[in-house]
Amino acid sequence: MQFVPWQNIADWHCKACGCCCKLYSVVLSFSEWLSLTKTFGVETTVSGLDRFYIKRVSDGSCAFLCSDANNYYCGLQNMKPEACKIWPFWILSEPKYGDPNQAAYDYRGMRFYVYGDSMCSGLRFGIPTWDFR
Numbered sequence: 031m032q033f034v035p036w037q038n039i040a041d042w043h044c045k046a047c048g049c050c051c052k053l054y055s056v057v058l059s060f061s062e063w064l065s066l067t068k069t070f071g072v073e074t075t076v077s078g079l080d081r082f083y084i085k086r087v088s089d090g091s092c093a094f095l096c097s098d099a100n101n102y103y104c105g106l107q108n109m110k111p112e113a114c115k116i117w118p119f120w121i122l123s124e125p126k127y128g129d130p131n132q133a134a135y136d137y138r139g140m141r142f143y144v145y146g147d148s149m150c151s152g153l154r155f156g157i158p159t160w161d162f163r
């Protein structure tokens with residue numbers, strides 16, 4: 031199962047493996063697209079049918095993925111898109127995978143459904159820790 035309800039996740043710590051930045055296209059809001067193109071040029075983005083995305087380079091990685099000898103890191107730290115900030119979690123307004131009760135999260139009087147993408151090696155499965163909650 032790729033999407034795991036958050037109540038089955040003990041915690042999460044990014045291992046800087048870079049996998050998510052190599053596998054997925056990053057969707058941008060209009061204001062994110064505007065900031066990126068003003069700073070780095072329109073050639074760092076591509077447009078789809080109704081959305082803008084960060085450009086991917088020839089090996090499929092995000093154009094802003096950087097690396098040193100041991101780790102990958104984001105070259106957009108101060109302007110990181112919202113989609114990257116919340117990764118590897120998906121926050122939905124309706125339940126979509128597994129038991130809805132295990133994905134439910136109440137926040138400021140609203141109910142959300144939160145899932146972790148199990149392709150992320152930084153997720154540890156089990157009973158959620160207090161910090162993670």
Ligand code: SF4
Pocket residue numbers: 043044045046047048049050051117118149150151152153
């Ligand atoms: S896949 Fe997970 S562990 Fe790897 S860089 Fe992305 S968030 Fe971090």
Ligand code: SF4
Pocket residue numbers: 050051056084092093094095096103104105106110111114
């Ligand atoms: S913007 Fe940064 S975090 Fe997002 S995919 Fe690109 S390198 Fe990864």
